[in-house]
Amino acid sequence: MKGEERRREILQNIGQQPCTAGALAEKFGVSRQVIVQDVALLRAEGKEIVATNRGYILPRARAQRVFKARHSDGETREELYLIVDAGGRVEDVFVWHKVYGKIVAPMGISSRRDVDEFIKKLESGVSVPLKNITGDYHYHTISADSEAVLDEIGRLLEARGFLAAGD
Numbered sequence: 595m596k597g598e599e600r601r602r603e604i605l606q607n608i609g610q611q612p613c614t615a616g617a618l619a620e621k622f623g624v625s626r627q628v629i630v631q632d633v634a635l636l637r638a639e640g641k642e643i644v645a646t647n648r649g650y651i652l653p654r655a656r657a658q659r660v661f662k663a664r665h666s667d668g669e670t671r672e673e674l675y676l677i678v679d680a681g682g683r684v685e686d687v688f689v690w691h692k693v694y695g696k697i698v699a700p701m702g703i704s705s706r707r708d709v710d711e712f713i714k715k716l717e718s719g720v721s722v723p724l725k726n727i728t729g730d731y732h733y734h735t736i737s738a739d740s741e742a743v744l745d746e747i748g749r750l751l752e753a754r755g756f757l758a759a760g761d
Contacts (some may be wrong), residue, residue, distance in 0.1 A: 595622065595623075595645055596613065596677060596720055597632065597635075600624070600632060601632050601635060601636055603622065604618055604622075605630070605631070605636065605641065605652075607621070607652065607727065608650045608651060608652050611651070612648035612649030612650065612651050613647055613649045613650050613651070613680075614648070614649040614650070615629040615630055615633070615649070615650070616647070619647050631640060634752045635651060646735055651742070652719075653753075654739075656683075656736065656737040656738060657738050657739070657740055657741045657743070657744055658685070658735060658736065658737045659735075659736055659739075659741075659744045659748070660733050660734070660735050660736075661733065661734050661736060661748065661751060662731065662732075662733050662735060662757065662759075663725075663731075663732055663733070663748070663751065663756050663757060663758055664725075664729075664730045664731050664732070664756070664758040665730060665755075665756050666724075666730065667723060667726070669714075669717070669756070670713065670723060671709060671710075671713050672754070673751070673754075673756050674703055674712070674713075675706060676734060676747070676750050676751065676754060676756070677703075677747055678703060678704055678705055678706060678708070678709060679706070679741070679756065680738075680740065680746050680747045680750055681738050681743045681746075681747075682704075682736045682737065682738045682741060682743060682744070682747045683702070683703065683704040683736065683737045683738065684701045684702075684703040684734050684735075684736060685700070685701065685702065685734075685735040685736065685737050686688075686698055686699060686700050686701050686702070686734065686735045687699055687701055687723075687724055687732055687734055687735050688735075689724055689725060689727060689728040689729075689731065689733070690728065690733075691727060693695075697724065697727075698754050699724055699733075700704040725732070731758055734753075752754060
């Protein structure tokens with residue numbers, strides 16, 4: 595079995611239940627070190643493989659949705675708190691600039707602590723929110739454990755007046 599084929603098979607064998615490098619090595623008739631190298635190559639290709647003390651797992655797939663928002667600078671903390679308190683994770687923020695096109699910045703905000711750290715950086719005066727270059731219009735990619743959580747986030751954003759009309 596060639597390396598590329600073995601790596602495809604490794605991905606099919608790793609799931610929510612931990613699978614050790616030793617068990618994979620035995621299954622494919624190679625050394626444990628070969629499996630460790632294969633996993634490193636898969637990660638370099640962008641595959642999300644998590645190493646736990648019980649073996650490799652794939653993270654559970656999360657639901658994702660993009661929300662178009664508009665609010666003032668002073669309402670940024672409230673918007674982000676609303677999202678994380680409802681169980682969402684703010685993956686990124688992006689805007690559609692008329693000249694530059696899509697400008698995106700990763701955020702990775704999943705707790706009030708993350709929100710507070712982000713706001714602290716903004717308040718330091720080093721930079722301004724990305725939304726300011728597009729009249730406060732911006733988009734967030736939000737992930738959550740389920741579509742139901744995303745639905746609830748959408749309802750909360752709408753009720754607060756943070757959702758912007760579609761394109």
